[in-house]
Amino acid sequence: MVFTQLLFLLAGILGLSQVIAASRDCVVRPLGQGKDDTDQVEAAIAQCGHSGTTTFQPGTYNITRKMTWDLHSAKVDLHGFLSFIPDIEFWLNPDNTFRVVFIQSQASWFVITGSDFEIDAHNTGGVQGNGQVWWDFFTNHTREDGDGRPIAFTLNNVTNGVVRNFRIESQPFWCNTVSHSRNVVYDGMYCNASNSNPKFFGQNIVPNTDGINTYVSDNVTLLNWDITCGDDCLAVKGNTTNLFVRNVTCHGGNGIAFGSLGQYANLSDIVENVHMEDLKMVRIDKNIQPNMGNAVYFKTWTGSVNGQPPTGGGGGTGRVHNVTIQNVVYDQVNEPLHMYQTNGGHSQDLPSTLMYSDLTFSNWSGTFLTNTVVDIECSPAVGCDDITFNNFTFTSLSAGALKFICKNVENLTGLNATCN
Ligand SMILES: *[C@@H]1O[C@H](CO)[C@@H](O)[C@H](O)[C@H]1NC(C)=O
Ligand SMILES: *[C@@H]1O[C@H](CO)[C@@H](O)[C@H](O)[C@H]1NC(C)=O
Ligand SMILES: *[C@@H]1O[C@H](CO)[C@@H](O)[C@H](O)[C@H]1NC(C)=O
Ligand SMILES: *[C@@H]1O[C@H](CO)[C@@H](O)[C@H](O)[C@H]1NC(C)=O
Ligand SMILES: *[C@@H]1O[C@H](CO)[C@@H](O)[C@H](O)[C@H]1NC(C)=O
Ligand SMILES: *[C@@H]1O[C@H](CO)[C@@H](O)[C@H](O)[C@H]1NC(C)=O
Ligand SMILES: *[C@@H]1O[C@H](CO)[C@@H](O)[C@H](O)[C@H]1NC(C)=O
Ligand SMILES: *[C@@H]1O[C@H](CO)[C@@H](O)[C@H](O)[C@H]1NC(C)=O
Ligand SMILES: *[C@@H]1O[C@H](CO)[C@@H](O)[C@H](O)[C@H]1NC(C)=O
Ligand SMILES: *[C@@H]1O[C@H](CO)[C@@H](O)[C@H](O)[C@H]1NC(C)=O
Ligand SMILES: *[C@@H]1O[C@H](CO)[C@@H](O)[C@H](O)[C@H]1NC(C)=O
Ligand SMILES: *[C@@H]1O[C@H](CO)[C@@H](O)[C@H](O)[C@H]1NC(C)=O
Numbered sequence: 001m002v003f004t005q006l007l008f009l010l011a012g013i014l015g016l017s018q019v020i021a022a023s024r025d026c027v028v029r030p031l032g033q034g035k036d037d038t039d040q041v042e043a044a045i046a047q048c049g050h051s052g053t054t055t056f057q058p059g060t061y062n063i064t065r066k067m068t069w070d071l072h073s074a075k076v077d078l079h080g081f082l083s084f085i086p087d088i089e090f091w092l093n094p095d096n097t098f099r100v101v102f103i104q105s106q107a108s109w110f111v112i113t114g115s116d117f118e119i120d121a122h123n124t125g126g127v128q129g130n131g132q133v134w135w136d137f138f139t140n141h142t143r144e145d146g147d148g149r150p151i152a153f154t155l156n157n158v159t160n161g162v163v164r165n166f167r168i169e170s171q172p173f174w175c176n177t178v179s180h181s182r183n184v185v186y187d188g189m190y191c192n193a194s195n196s197n198p199k200f201f202g203q204n205i206v207p208n209t210d211g212i213n214t215y216v217s218d219n220v221t222l223l224n225w226d227i228t229c230g231d232d233c234l235a236v237k238g239n240t241t242n243l244f245v246r247n248v249t250c251h252g253g254n255g256i257a258f259g260s261l262g263q264y265a266n267l268s269d270i271v272e273n274v275h276m277e278d279l280k281m282v283r284i285d286k287n288i289q290p291n292m293g294n295a296v297y298f299k300t301w302t303g304s305v306n307g308q309p310p311t312g313g314g315g316g317t318g319r320v321h322n323v324t325i326q327n328v329v330y331d332q333v334n335e336p337l338h339m340y341q342t343n344g345g346h347s348q349d350l351p352s353t354l355m356y357s358d359l360t361f362s363n364w365s366g367t368f369l370t371n372t373v374v375d376i377e378c379s380p381a382v383g384c385d386d387i388t389f390n391n392f393t394f395t396s397l398s399a400g401a402l403k404f405i406c407k408n409v410e411n412l413t414g415l416n417a418t419c420n
Contacts, residue, residue, distance in 0.1 A: 028044045048074065064085050072117065075118050077122065078119060078121040083127075106173075110127065110150075111155075120164040127153050134173070156181065175212065230252065244274075252289030258297070261318055274322070279296075279325070292333050296336075314345060320354070328365075334368065339377060365393045387409060392415060
């Protein structure tokens with residue numbers, strides 16, 4: 001007891017967090033086919049998740065219920081996959097998931113909280129989502145936001161967390177979410193939602209498999225991401241500030257989204273100080289994923305309230321300000337850049353009061369399938385201000401005159417065409 005206190009005191013004085021971090025070590029091995037690993041996984045994290053190191057040996061860990069890892073001054077080496085049982089009715093029972101992600105009341109089966117930790121999955125481990133059975137199931141069941149389909153990997157209430165070389169196979173729904181967190185680095189993230197059931201070839205049966213949704217989080221860094229999905233590759237949602245993104249490849253889906261914003265009439269969504277660079281959008285085999293929407297797009301709800309979240313909403317205030325997106329290469333997207341403020345709305349709605357300003361798009365090039373190069377439709381209530389293009393080039397793969405659409409935009413510069 002005395003010795004331990006002395007050790008902690010010394011460590012505190014000398015700033016030797018390593019002394020503490022090295023004080024506990026847990027090693028876990030998969031129990032094998034037919035066995036349930038959840039108890040031993042939770043026990044290891046309970047024992048070594050505070051000031052310790054937990055090592056998961058390679059292999060598959062059978063996870064049969066919701067799980068939170070509370071990590072403080074801890075390291076996790078995850079060499080294998082946490083495989084979440086493909087029992088849809090079980091997970092859809094609200095008691096069997098967490099609802100820590102406020103927006104759209106989304107469900108999570110695996111939540112990380114805490115501070116000063118690193119999870120390294122060494123490109124050989126992560127989460128196995130067993131998504132195919134989910135995607136098949138929802139081809140003939142109603143699918144809505146907040147319906148309980150679980151997020152594969154959630155970071156909530158994290159400070160100073162690092163996730164490295166992590167793989168998520170077959171996410172049933174959103175792949176990642178970071179919410180109510182700050183100072184988080186994801187370096188190396190792979191998500192892949194690819195239908196392999198020939199019955200559904202040529203259809204997007206993997207909607208809502210977003211690479212990540214960022215929400216109410218400050219100073220998040222995303223490096224070296226590789227996302228295959230049928231929805232938003234990245235979705236920057238309300239109160240994401242100081243976001244840095246570098247080297248992201250999106251295979252299929254909608255592209256990189258800012259939004260949807262303004263869904264909650266009682267909340268403002270502030271997105272500020274975002275820098276993204278080295279982005280690549282690639283259209284893939286249309287049998288696997290028919291969509292490749294935009295390189296980047298921005299969307300808000302209207303100024304009217306149309307129903308309640310999670311499925312309805314609107315009327316929220318806020319702004320998107322100081323965003324730079326540079327070095328973008330896109331391949332056969334529908335439209336390189338789209339901005340609109342009418343998500344979930346009707347023609348007679350009040351216009352959104354959420355304003356886009358100080359946006360810079362530099363060094364873009366690639367091919368697109370339509371004639372519309374940019375479609376910037378800002379709210380008549382507030383307009384957009386200061387949109388700058390530098391070295392913004394494009395090749396249309398369809399015949400006909402190119403269109404540059406701008407509505408309610410002030411101070412747009414650098415586009416090699418008249419935008420109207
Ligand atoms: C996972 O554990 C459950 C509960 O014990 C068991 O029924 C199931 O067969 C196991 N799954 C695998 C793939 O081992
Ligand atoms: C967030 O985590 C801290 C500890 O890191 C804890 O004290 C606090 O209660 C948590 N907040 C919420 C809302 O869970
Ligand atoms: C729903 O789709 C699944 C997967 O394709 C199929 O096995 C099942 O028979 C369908 N059920 C109904 C009621 O159509
Ligand atoms: C942002 O997060 C990084 C990585 O955790 C950290 O090194 C940096 O100090 C943070 N910046 C601020 C202003 O807190
Ligand atoms: C995604 O998974 C599919 C099916 O397993 C595979 O064919 C494809 O190569 C994977 N994509 C990437 C980018 O690894
Ligand atoms: C970009 O990220 C991919 C993984 O998604 C990685 O293989 C590649 O080396 C990274 N490129 C650079 C220049 O870091
Ligand atoms: C905002 O409204 C939502 C319902 O739309 C409610 O759940 C939430 O508690 C409200 N938040 C605040 C801060 O009033
Ligand atoms: C975003 O931050 C603002 C100002 O701090 C706050 O009023 C608003 O409720 C926050 N919005 C969300 C979605 O948390
Ligand atoms: C704009 O955002 C960048 C980070 O992307 C930041 O470095 C810069 O200080 C911000 N500019 C202003 C005026 O706040
Ligand atoms: C223009 O952008 C492309 C990438 O889209 C890049 O390869 C090229 O170097 C840029 N040119 C200049 C002058 O920056
Ligand atoms: C457009 O930019 C000019 C010069 O910076 C500025 O004076 C003007 O107020 C801006 N327009 C709007 C609507 O902000
Ligand atoms: C504008 O774009 C066209 C076609 O890409 C090109 O031929 C022309 O030189 C460009 N003009 C300027 C001023 O950059």
